[in-house]
Amino acid sequence: MSGTIYVINPNSTVRVTKEIDVAVTPLRMAGGPAIECLTLTEGPPGIQSQRDVDGLIPALLKRAAGLENEAAAFVIACFSDPGMHALREQSEKPVLGIAESGVLTALTLGQRFGIVAMLQNSIPRHLRYLGAMGMMDRFAGDLPVNLTIAEMADDALTLGRMIAVGRTLRDAHHADVLVMGCAGMARFREPLERELGIPIVEPTQAAVTMAIGRVQLGWGGRPLRGA
Amino acid sequence: MSGTIYVINPNSTVRVTKEIDVAVTPLRMAGGPAIECLTLTEGPPGIQSQRDVDGLIPALLKRAAGLENEAAAFVIACFSDPGMHALREQSEKPVLGIAESGVLTALTLGQRFGIVAMLQNSIPRHLRYLGAMGMMDRFAGDLPVNLTIAEMADDALTLGRMIAVGRTLRDAHHADVLVMGCAGMARFREPLERELGIPIVEPTQAAVTMAIGRVQLGWGGRPLRGA
Amino acid sequence: MSGTIYVINPNSTVRVTKEIDVAVTPLRMAGGPAIECLTLTEGPPGIQSQRDVDGLIPALLKRAAGLENEAAAFVIACFSDPGMHALREQSEKPVLGIAESGVLTALTLGQRFGIVAMLQNSIPRHLRYLGAMGMMDRFAGDLPVNLTIAEMADDALTLGRMIAVGRTLRDAHHADVLVMGCAGMARFREPLERELGIPIVEPTQAAVTMAIGRVQLGWGGRPLRGA
Amino acid sequence: MSGTIYVINPNSTVRVTKEIDVAVTPLRMAGGPAIECLTLTEGPPGIQSQRDVDGLIPALLKRAAGLENEAAAFVIACFSDPGMHALREQSEKPVLGIAESGVLTALTLGQRFGIVAMLQNSIPRHLRYLGAMGMMDRFAGDLPVNLTIAEMADDALTLGRMIAVGRTLRDAHHADVLVMGCAGMARFREPLERELGIPIVEPTQAAVTMAIGRVQLGWGGRPLRGA
Amino acid sequence: MSGTIYVINPNSTVRVTKEIDVAVTPLRMAGGPAIECLTLTEGPPGIQSQRDVDGLIPALLKRAAGLENEAAAFVIACFSDPGMHALREQSEKPVLGIAESGVLTALTLGQRFGIVAMLQNSIPRHLRYLGAMGMMDRFAGDLPVNLTIAEMADDALTLGRMIAVGRTLRDAHHADVLVMGCAGMARFREPLERELGIPIVEPTQAAVTMAIGRVQLGWGGRPLRGA
Amino acid sequence: MSGTIYVINPNSTVRVTKEIDVAVTPLRMAGGPAIECLTLTEGPPGIQSQRDVDGLIPALLKRAAGLENEAAAFVIACFSDPGMHALREQSEKPVLGIAESGVLTALTLGQRFGIVAMLQNSIPRHLRYLGAMGMMDRFAGDLPVNLTIAEMADDALTLGRMIAVGRTLRDAHHADVLVMGCAGMARFREPLERELGIPIVEPTQAAVTMAIGRVQLGWGGRPLRGA
CATH class of the missing domain: 3.40.50.12500 (Rossmann fold)
Incomplete structure (x- = not known):
């Protein structure tokens, strides 16, 4: 212990x-x-x-x-x-x-989870992983902010993109809980949740x-x- | 907090x-x-x-x-x-x-989970719940010890049944992680894991x-x- | 008998x-x-x-x-x-x-079913139930009219909302059969079906x-x- | 009408x-x-x-x-x-x-359905159809009696085989409701149900x-x- | 041989x-x-x-x-x-x-496949077939160009419709590979792929x-x- | 070209x-x-x-x-x-x-595929991959011969194990097509197919x-x- x-x-x-x-x-x-x-x-x-x-x-x-x-x-x-x-x-x-734990935790907070990803080309990789985890029945969508780790140092830019992507996941993909798809998004959990009104999981x-x-x-x- | x-x-x-x-x-x-x-x-x-x-x-x-x-x-x-x-x-x-958390936690410990249930007639109820959770792709099996809460006070009897059921789940249903399907089985987690050699989740x-x-x-x- | x-x-x-x-x-x-x-x-x-x-x-x-x-x-x-x-x-x-029978009956009338629900907050409950029923492979969407039982006494209002929701389910979610997600919508089955041109199931x-x-x-x- | x-x-x-x-x-x-x-x-x-x-x-x-x-x-x-x-x-x-209606009706009588088929070579055809219906999440098993329509005229032989197959579906495949996979088995519904103690659906x-x-x-x- | x-x-x-x-x-x-x-x-x-x-x-x-x-x-x-x-x-x-081989081949070229179909009324038939094949977990969407075999003799018209449908499948349905849902579309594979920038499978x-x-x-x- | x-x-x-x-x-x-x-x-x-x-x-x-x-x-x-x-x-x-191509090819030869694996501890890895591929609806089972690459140099031993495993996959798991789960099993395809009477896919x-x-x-x- x-x-x-x-x-x-x-x-x-x-x-x-x-x-x-x-x-x-x-x-x-x-x-x-x-x-x-x-x-x-x-x-x-x-x-x-x-x-x-x-x-x-x-x-x-x-x-x-x-x-x-x-x-x-x-x-x-x-x-x-x-x-x-x-x-x-x-x-x-x-x-x-963190992806495994983040997605599993999201399942206790909503019925259909969305993922706010960094980059478009991560999506197929995420989907393969979600399939391996057997999670597709609860999956709402996975959309990118399309920012690099370097660009994500800009808080206003990053939060703005996350809110936009989160709204689409909530309103068009019917997600009622979101997972942030990057360890470097932690500081946005609270403002994003406040803005979107659905639970946000910080996966780490x-x-x-x-x-x-x-x-x-x-x-x-x-x-x-x-x- | x-x-x-x-x-x-x-x-x-x-x-x-x-x-x-x-x-x-x-x-x-x-x-x-x-x-x-x-x-x-x-x-x-x-x-x-x-x-x-x-x-x-x-x-x-x-x-x-x-x-x-x-x-x-x-x-x-x-x-x-x-x-x-x-x-x-x-x-x-x-x-x-505890069922939701127990099953989700099991998914971090093995690829196919089994459930050691108390009673046969709980199984369809469990299956409905696992379906609602979207977990059927990872589900190996759910088998009962068929003991009442009262009978489960007998440790030797209960552990013996749990081991037998666990072996069937592991060997015939190919489960590589088990969830104990009752809050009153906690004291058997360690001996059951030692006996079966696969991880056992105590759901509470x-x-x-x-x-x-x-x-x-x-x-x-x-x-x-x-x- | x-x-x-x-x-x-x-x-x-x-x-x-x-x-x-x-x-x-x-x-x-x-x-x-x-x-x-x-x-x-x-x-x-x-x-x-x-x-x-x-x-x-x-x-x-x-x-x-x-x-x-x-x-x-x-x-x-x-x-x-x-x-x-x-x-x-x-x-x-x-x-x-009626939900079970309504959804199962819909499966004989189209390949992807949609649900016209009363309220937004019913949707996760419906989804859990559809998952328990193992119906997600045929599920197109579930959208609310967002009217209370009391408001549904207004026929014109209710039918108008049902038609709007039904069109979205048909055109954006690709449903080819709809189930009315409330026992109190029965009188709208025929006008809704006439308007949308796809079968409508009254679940009772x-x-x-x-x-x-x-x-x-x-x-x-x-x-x-x-x- | x-x-x-x-x-x-x-x-x-x-x-x-x-x-x-x-x-x-x-x-x-x-x-x-x-x-x-x-x-x-x-x-x-x-x-x-x-x-x-x-x-x-x-x-x-x-x-x-x-x-x-x-x-x-x-x-x-x-x-x-x-x-x-x-x-x-x-x-x-x-x-x-009758297959579509029979299987859908079975879903109101148990959580996992089995099928008592006529012939082994019908099984892949049934599976394709069950997949098309989106029913695999509730499917327990499909086993044949391996009798031709002609042989099924022998009641004792047919019922005996149906009981044997039904027991396997119930006990080894965990079916809690069975569908008879042939229109010519109707007269066996009642004796089969009495023997097995789980609901039997006659699909016609x-x-x-x-x-x-x-x-x-x-x-x-x-x-x-x-x- | x-x-x-x-x-x-x-x-x-x-x-x-x-x-x-x-x-x-x-x-x-x-x-x-x-x-x-x-x-x-x-x-x-x-x-x-x-x-x-x-x-x-x-x-x-x-x-x-x-x-x-x-x-x-x-x-x-x-x-x-x-x-x-x-x-x-x-x-x-x-x-x-060609449908079976085309869809299976698409699975080696992308994570979510879309189908460019000829006619709207083919879609439920395709869906039944994809269900029979067990392919729904990888399915993005199936949309028609709504042209008859006769109309498809007009190259400019057909390619234009295929591009429009392909864009919707790629951008709104998140397909990253497409299968052409008709043997008579073969000559459009290359221009369609060039236009959309995702792999296109010619199923024959x-x-x-x-x-x-x-x-x-x-x-x-x-x-x-x-x- | x-x-x-x-x-x-x-x-x-x-x-x-x-x-x-x-x-x-x-x-x-x-x-x-x-x-x-x-x-x-x-x-x-x-x-x-x-x-x-x-x-x-x-x-x-x-x-x-x-x-x-x-x-x-x-x-x-x-x-x-x-x-x-x-x-x-x-x-x-x-x-x-070869795993991807082998499994996809098997889907054209039978309705439920089994895998003859080398080692027990490969199975969860295979299952994750099959989940990523979205193949679980057609999956019958995956069982090991439990031989190392070195031991597989012994033809009689290897073929004997493969036949035994293949029979279990065919008879108990209801596989009607098998994929050999190792590039080093190619020489056994024909004798295995002849012995089991169901198609065998050599994945390379x-x-x-x-x-x-x-x-x-x-x-x-x-x-x-x-x-």
Whole structure:
């Protein structure tokens, strides 16, 4: 039950890691596990393609291997959950991905979920993942703001696009809950929810929440086995 | 962010509430929300039919209304999630049900989930609920131990049945993660997992975990609305 | 095979019961079962929330229990089918719900069905129910007229809204058959069908049709059992 | 509203038509539509392949065209519903198929339906049809008795096989309602239900029930159109 | 491995057969099977209804029977795949349908496929077929150009309509690959793809490709059986 | 249309590459594209985990980049289709994966497909992929022979296991077509089909077939774009 939850930002943009760190602050509780946010310096500045996703996995696994002893759990903080299943094989600790946890959490807040994505070309990748998760029956839509990680540093621009996309998901796609499809959108959760009037899930917060439970309860990454 | 997570056992069997209380103990963190387990004394001794489920909802809603001001969140601790959607309408606080949270959590631990149910006649009710949740693509099977809440007081009998049912779900239905389909099975999670070698989800623990996140993050039961 | 089909309007608005009574008149055949329409006086004036649905079930079950001996079958005439599964447990007679029968009947009249609902907040409840029924593969859309039971007394207003909603379902959601999502819309079936040119299902008529078959054929609410 | 419901047996085996005639007798009500059962003499003795299904459609359409003026509705009494969609195009009267009506009716009697089929090679054809109907989420299994129409004249043999198949569907496939997958099995509905203790749907009865409603209510085969 | 792939155009419009012949020319390889395109002279000029589909099957089967000895494989070149399953029963050679092959091939080129159909009334027939194929999870939309086979002789008119429909499928239905829903659209594949910037599948080419593999590999229409 | 189809075996076992080479020989046609089979020497000896799959992608992409100019198309010859979507981004040439092509081809040969897998722990990975492909409605089962790539060099052992697994898939899971879930099983296709009497798909042959069509038709890996 001791140990640290390592939240690994698999892109190399430290600004995003800092934003994640702020986002998970309310989940740092006295008596609960430590939560540390790390940047995968070997990762790309932003994760914008399947190549980016696949390419960073070896470095991610290596980084996690080095943390294995100290880790209570791992959270992979990129909405494509790169390397999540590989890390589940490698590590004896619980491993959560923010897309998986974010979407599952959304299902407790509405009947049809939408995703506010970064880029158009992420959508087919998301759809493949949602299909793998068996989530298509609850899926309303997935639309991009079409901003790069760099452009997302502009708050007004980004929030404006998110609101526009969110309105379309709510009104034309009938979503009644939204998931923010990027770890670097955390600071917009509250204004977006206030503007749209439907629940907004920040996926890293959703994943760290699940990780805390896993750690406190001693549910391992792998099941117990009889002697 | 202050307030108590009320875990309401909607059946009137105090033994079950006590077991739930033990189960959630690891989730009581010094800096986290208080967690209080209550018995719905107006509920039936065990919830064994759709009539039981539907019949207790008015009392459950009334009990929750009386707790609304002190509540940080509500968890309904019966695997049929009785009154969950009604309570979500009534309360301004987050409301989690253990079946919903348990199944969603299982999806992070395996690809095909099975359910160890109490009674044969619960199965169609579970299936309707899993269909409503859109979970059938990941569903492996749902099999009963066929014991009443009273009989489940016999540990050896109950664990034996759970192991037998779990083996069938694992070997014949190809489940690689199981959810215990009753709040009163919590004490068997660890021995069952050790025996079967696949992850076992205790659903009240799963729901309280989610509730803690909801409370710490200030995600309301209802979204914020613009002024 | 003798006995009466009781069509229970679970809301307390007698005007709606009278409309139902007119709607089922063509199904009263010499040689066929009697059909009696009743108002659940303990029900809410309109059923507009999950709380309304859940809250009326105890009264509905009690009313039905009092009619059990005389009943040939029961039809629950509210589009949320409140208490349908509970009444199937309680009664030895066939029990039909109008949403279930209405949607299933629509599947014989078109490939993608739409629903003309009363209120926006009914939609997630409908979706949960359609998921439980396994109907999402044939589902085109569900849109509200956003009128209360009281407002629906205004024929011109209601029909106008129904036509507008129906056009959207037909043209933007590609529905080729519609189900009217409220027992109190029966009088609009014919003008709506004439206006839209696609089949319109009145769900109470669909359910009573099924009930007649069940009664004439002696198919019980519960299967025969060997001695 | 006047006119006759024509129940067309598309195979040329008169014995089957006679059995259908007996089966629909309880649905002949003094004040309801006439019901006449016909044999498609041009059809094959039994419908045992996709070629049989496709090959009889021209003759079926021709026969129905000759009955169009007198018809109140048509029921196609073969579990492959041969020509159903073609006849819906050709006729202005309601057209029901027994597989479609039988399966939809089963959904009101249980959560997972099984089919007792005649022959092994019918199963893929049934599965394609169930997929087209969008019914796979509720499907438990489809198993054959492997008897020809001729062999099914032996009651003891046929019932024995049906009971064996039904037990497997109930116990190994978890079906809680069965549809008899052939119009010539009607006389076994009651003994099969008594033996298995779960509801059994006779599909011609299900389809004629729906046809009666359609006729009494004046719901045409095609929707009304505005002038 | 010797023999000819017979591509049968089941409509009687020779212009369409000629267009198919041009389309498959690149698939005629010196060392590969011969490919011959035939017109079913007994077929209707265009296949525009379920009656057209069902009605031509006997003639198609007869024609194929006459070719059985010389055939290496059969391709049915109509987007409703008329008689495909019946011909698979009749013939010992591989049988491919262009709708089936076209849709399956599209799944290798995009995540959500759209269909550019000829006529509005084909859509429900297509949907039934896609359901039978289990393809609805990847389906984006199916929209008609609403031109008859005769009108499609006008290139500018047809291409204009196809582009308009394709844009709607791409932009409003989120298709990222399109299948042309008619054998007579082959000449528009390249300009349509250039205009829309997403892959376009010509379904006869897709089916003949699969047939070539089947022939070269000696995979029969029916599996080998042990002696 | 010139160029070579490169079939890349992403494991480093040359024996498997040689077997693939034999398997694709019938698809080498005069007038058709050249087909060359390569071993990814940087790959693991066998691909037995998600880590193996993810870990080889960078090397695979690099190898393919070096072949880009000469390539007419790429086929990735491992049943997990490692790097398929990444290579589709990287290359301007068509990219096929053997799992995708194998499963899609199976859908033309039966209604419910089974997979004969190598190892138990591949199954959840396969299921995620089948979900991403939207194939679960046609899925019968996926069972392992539980042999390593090394053990599979023993023909008698391997074929015996494949037959046993295939029988279970056919008889207990109701599969009527099987896909061999490993590129190194090609030599068993014919004896397995003869033994089981249902079609067996060799997935590399299926993928190369599709690649040939893509090359001959000039359908690029990416759509044409307007000037």
